[in-house]
Structures are given as structure tokens and as C-alpha cells.
Amino acid sequence: MARETFPFTSSTLRSLRLQQEWLEWEDRRRAAAQQCRSRRCPSSPRARLTRPHRSCRDPAVHHALFSGNLQQVQALFQDEEAANMIVETVSNQLAWSAEQGFWVLTPKTKQTAPLAIATARGYTDCARHLIRQGAELDARVGGRAALHEACARAQFDCVRLLLTFGAKANVLTEEGTTPLHLCTIPESLQCAKLLLEAGATVNLAAGESQETPLHVAAARGLEQHVALYLEHGADVGLRTSQGETALNAACAGAEGPGSCRRHQAAARRLLEAGADARAAGRKRHTPLHNACANGCGGLAELLLRYGARAEVPNGAGHTPMDCALQAVQDAPNWEPEVLFAALLDYGAQPVRPEMLKHCANFPRALEVLLNAYPCVPSCETWVEAVLPELWKEHEAFYSSALCMVNQPRQLQHLARLAVRARLGSRCRQGATRLPLPPLLRDYLLLRVEGCIQ
Structure with missing residues (x-):
């Protein structure tokens, strides 16, 4: 019966699609075998075709994998085909709808593999069972392999399990990143050590980002x-x-x-x-x-x-x-x-005087900047930016700055600037090497005193 004349349900359509994929695979397998027989040559690994993986949205399968229930996993995954099925999850995510003009919940389907789910959550026993049933170690269902997921979650035991069974330390995601790129939290240090011991390339650049x-x-x-x-x-x-x-x-x-x-x-x-x-x-x-x-x-x-x-x-x-x-x-x-x-x-x-307004509400920082001038510049560019409550709290400093605008600074300050100019970009190192008392050294390095003199 044609699809246009009968209201198929989504599950029925899905079953029909999977059955069609299976039949197409059988046809390709038989054609390859017939071609090989006609040439009177033994079957080679290149002649074998990979069986398409089945997809699954069964809540029982999801619950067994995401909860790490070993008994259920053992009951559900008893052969290679089951261990390599594609697990699909659907979650609602907010997405902007240009047509409706507001954010709407949109279902998003994500595909992954049973082994990736188990290793990402640290279910070592479940992962070991799946591997023994024939789960593909480096399969990139959904863009990532199981080793990527284990490293991203810093699951040390699962990383060690995968590498022990032969997972590739340099397996790439679809974006071109290695498991080593996904060691991004402090707890993943031991995972990084395992990867490097297994031959991970430390200078391998990732995809477009390099x-x-x-x-x-x-x-x-x-x-x-x-x-x-x-x-x-x-x-x-x-x-x-x-x-x-x-x-x-x-x-x-x-x-x-x-x-x-x-x-x-x-x-x-x-x-x-x-x-x-x-x-x-x-x-x-x-x-x-x-x-x-x-x-x-x-x-x-x-x-x-x-x-x-x-x-x-x-x-x-x-x-x-x-x-x-x-x-x-x-x-x-x-x-x-x-x-x-x-x-x-x-x-x-020294900063341009008009830039002082950016730190007007930070009196300690303003003092350091003002002491870089031989003469305090006009305060018109920054005094209006000071918050009233802050002015009241630090009135002694702000008042001292106002009193020194365009006034001669102390000879001590001018001598400080002369020494600093002589030392130039080596002022910090030079001040520590000069035979100066600690107070004088700190003064040379623009120690904050709470007033402008």
C-alpha cells in the first residue's frame, strides 16, 4: 500500500526504513559474494561490507545505559549487533523562531553509541560487557568516540579500559579533535597521562582551529x-x-x-x-x-x-x-x-589626562597614575565622574589631588621621577638592586600613600 493512501505512524515508517536498509545491505553483500565467486578468489576483508547499525529509542535501553544497571545491560546487549546499535535521545531545547517571533521548545535528536554512554558516566563494568560483546571501540556515532566521552568527563578507569582493549589514542572527532584535546578539567590529568603513555600525539593540531x-x-x-x-x-x-x-x-x-x-x-x-x-x-x-x-x-x-x-x-x-x-x-x-x-x-x-576618568572611582589606582606626572593635570576630566559616596569616603585623597592641580610638586617627588626616567623600562629591577632603604625603594616604585603631595 502506498504511503500516500494510508496514514503510517512514525514508528511504522521507521521500521520500514530500517527494513529497507537491511534489504539493501543484503543485496550488496550477495552481489559482492557473487562477484568474488565469479573471479574464483577467496573473500578478502575489503570485500566484506559493514552491516548497518540499527537505531533505538527504547526507554528500557536508555534506562539501562544511563543508570548503569549491569544486569539489564547484560540482558539487553547479548551480541555484536546490539552492542553497536545507535541510541537516539530526543530533548527539547529553546530555539528562536523567526516566523513566530519568540523562543520555542524544539525537539533535538542526538545519536550516540552504548559504549559512549557507559564510558562517559564511568560505568566500567557495563563498558567491559559491551566491549566483550563486540562494541566498536573507535566508532564515532554522533561525532565522538567512546574515548572522547570518557576523557571529557575525566573517567580515568574507563579511559584505561578502552586503551587496554585497543582504542586508538589519537582517534579524531568529526571536528578533528583528539581525546587529549578534551582533557579540559583538573581531574582529567590522569587521563592525559594514560593517553600519552598509549602514544597520543601531543602536538597534533585540531581541525580548523589548529x-x-x-x-x-x-x-x-x-x-x-x-x-x-x-x-x-x-x-x-x-x-x-x-x-x-x-x-x-x-x-x-x-x-x-x-x-x-x-x-x-x-x-x-x-x-x-x-x-x-x-x-x-x-x-x-x-x-x-x-x-x-x-x-x-x-x-x-x-x-x-x-x-x-x-x-x-x-x-x-x-x-x-x-x-x-x-x-x-x-x-x-x-x-x-x-x-x-x-x-x-x-x-x-603616563596616561593621557582625559583617560583619568576611567579610574576616578578607584582612588588607589588614580594616585599611582597621578604620581607619574611631574605636575598634577587638570581634574576637570575626572572629578565629575567620582561617585558622591566615594568622595565622602576618600575625601582626604581627592581633596589633596584638587589642591595640587597645576601646583609645583615636592622636590622629593621630582627626584623620584628623575630616577625613574633614568632607569626607564628597568625601573622595577633597578630599584631592587640599588642600595636603598625599603621605604625609599617603595616610594620610588610609586607606593600608595593616600594623598598627593
């Missing part, structure tokens, strides 16, 4: 992963398709005080291994630009110690100081005075 595992680990601030990859020969000079090195990735990924500390440790590992602190990526953005844009004073100082240049502009003409000023507005919960002092100590020029 990211290496070192780029991935650096971008997430995974210091131990970075150290591991460097021990296995990771190249710190490799670049992504956007021209970014692993050091660029580490500095770009540092967001927030806690994240800055992690990424600073990863960046230190890279710099000690020979990473270039001046290497500019896309749009001539250097690691220092990225660190300043994220407000990471400690990371910026580390880069400056390893040769990063504080006065170099990026493709848009912005210096690291410009990026730091923007970060004050974007991430206010940090100590910008640390970053400003580091940049000035390594040769950055």
Missing part, C-alpha cells in the same frame, strides 16, 4: 597539564589558525582574580620553557594586551619580567595601558593600582 592540547590546557589555566605536555615535547611556538600561541591563550583565558592565579602559573611554565612573551597573535594582540584587558596585575608583571614590552600598540593602536584602563570599567573587583604600577615601572608612558 589548537594543540597545549593551547587548550593553557587557555583553561591547567598548570599540571601544561607541565605534562611540555615534558612530552609540546612545542610552545605552535600557533592556531588565528596566530595565537599557547601563551596568548593562557593570558586571554585569565578572567577574575582566582582565574588569574591559575593562568599565571600556567604562563610561568610556558615562559620557563621558552615561550615568547612578545609573540603577537590576531590583530597584533600580545599576551600582555590580554593580561591587561583581563586586569591581571601579577600575570602582566610576569610577562614584563620575561621581556614583554609595555609601550607596543596592537592593531587598533591600543597599548597595554589602554587595555588596563578599559579593564577598570569591565572588571572593577580587583586592584588596578598593581597593574598600573607594573606597567609604569616597565616603561609605559
Whole structure:
């Protein structure tokens, strides 16, 4: 009966489609066998055709796999065909409907393999049963193999099981990433070690992005992963398709005080291994630009110690100081005075007076910037930006700044600027080497005092 004359249900249509695929496979198999017999040659592996995998949406199968019920898995998966079935799940996701003009719940079908489900959730016994029943270790149902899923979830025991049974350590996803690329959380360190011991290629670049595992680990601030990859020969000079090195990735990924500390440790590992602190990526953005844009004073100082240049502009003409000023507005919960002092100590020029308004509500940072001038510039560009409650809280500082506008500074301050100008970009190192008392050394390095004199 034609489909147009009878209202087939979706399940019936699905069964018919699977039956048609099966019949087509049988026809191809018989044709190949007949051709081989006609040539009077034995069957070869190339002549064998792969049987199409069946799809399944049975809730009982889903429950057994996702809950890790070993008895049910053993009962349901008793042969190679069952172990290699395609498991389909349907979930409703919000999607924008241009026709209706609002967000609607849209069903999305996802395909995966039983072995991928078991290994992603750490069900080692279930995974072992599926493998013994003939589950394909490197099958990429839905774009990923079981080893990818196990590494992404840091399932150490399952990773070891798969590698023991012969899973390929460099198996690629459809996007061209390896399991090593998916070791993206601290708990996945042991998985990365297993992969490298099994022959994973540490410098293998991923698909279009050309990211290496070192780029991935650096971008997430995974210091131990970075150290591991460097021990296995990771190249710190490799670049992504956007021209970014692993050091660029580490500095770009540092967001927030806690994240800055992690990424600073990863960046230190890279710099000690020979990473270039001046290497500019896309749009001539250097690691220092990225660190300043994220407000990471400690990371910026580390880069400056390893040769990063504080006065170099990026493709848009912005210096690291410009990026730091923007970060004050974007991430206010940090100590910008640390970053400003580091940049000035390594040769950055004082900011343009009109830019002082960006840090008007950060008195400690404003003090550092004002002390980089031989004379306090006009306050008209920033005084109106100060919040009234903040002015009241720090009235002593703001009043001292107002009183010194266009007034001669103390001889002590002018001498400080003269010494700093003489030392130039070596001010931070020079101050620590000069035989100065600690208080005088701190004063030379723009110590915050709470007033302008």
C-alpha cells in the first residue's frame, strides 16, 4: 500500500526504513559474494561490507545505559549487533523562531553509541560487557568516540579500559579533535597521562582551529597539564589558525582574580620553557594586551619580567595601558593600582589626562597614575565622574589631588621621577638592586600613600 493512501505512524515508517536498509545491505553483500565467486578468489576483508547499525529509542535501553544497571545491560546487549546499535535521545531545547517571533521548545535528536554512554558516566563494568560483546571501540556515532566521552568527563578507569582493549589514542572527532584535546578539567590529568603513555600525539593540531592540547590546557589555566605536555615535547611556538600561541591563550583565558592565579602559573611554565612573551597573535594582540584587558596585575608583571614590552600598540593602536584602563570599567573587583604600577615601572608612558576618568572611582589606582606626572593635570576630566559616596569616603585623597592641580610638586617627588626616567623600562629591577632603604625603594616604585603631595 502506498504511503500516500494510508496514514503510517512514525514508528511504522521507521521500521520500514530500517527494513529497507537491511534489504539493501543484503543485496550488496550477495552481489559482492557473487562477484568474488565469479573471479574464483577467496573473500578478502575489503570485500566484506559493514552491516548497518540499527537505531533505538527504547526507554528500557536508555534506562539501562544511563543508570548503569549491569544486569539489564547484560540482558539487553547479548551480541555484536546490539552492542553497536545507535541510541537516539530526543530533548527539547529553546530555539528562536523567526516566523513566530519568540523562543520555542524544539525537539533535538542526538545519536550516540552504548559504549559512549557507559564510558562517559564511568560505568566500567557495563563498558567491559559491551566491549566483550563486540562494541566498536573507535566508532564515532554522533561525532565522538567512546574515548572522547570518557576523557571529557575525566573517567580515568574507563579511559584505561578502552586503551587496554585497543582504542586508538589519537582517534579524531568529526571536528578533528583528539581525546587529549578534551582533557579540559583538573581531574582529567590522569587521563592525559594514560593517553600519552598509549602514544597520543601531543602536538597534533585540531581541525580548523589548529589548537594543540597545549593551547587548550593553557587557555583553561591547567598548570599540571601544561607541565605534562611540555615534558612530552609540546612545542610552545605552535600557533592556531588565528596566530595565537599557547601563551596568548593562557593570558586571554585569565578572567577574575582566582582565574588569574591559575593562568599565571600556567604562563610561568610556558615562559620557563621558552615561550615568547612578545609573540603577537590576531590583530597584533600580545599576551600582555590580554593580561591587561583581563586586569591581571601579577600575570602582566610576569610577562614584563620575561621581556614583554609595555609601550607596543596592537592593531587598533591600543597599548597595554589602554587595555588596563578599559579593564577598570569591565572588571572593577580587583586592584588596578598593581597593574598600573607594573606597567609604569616597565616603561609605559603616563596616561593621557582625559583617560583619568576611567579610574576616578578607584582612588588607589588614580594616585599611582597621578604620581607619574611631574605636575598634577587638570581634574576637570575626572572629578565629575567620582561617585558622591566615594568622595565622602576618600575625601582626604581627592581633596589633596584638587589642591595640587597645576601646583609645583615636592622636590622629593621630582627626584623620584628623575630616577625613574633614568632607569626607564628597568625601573622595577633597578630599584631592587640599588642600595636603598625599603621605604625609599617603595616610594620610588610609586607606593600608595593616600594623598598627593
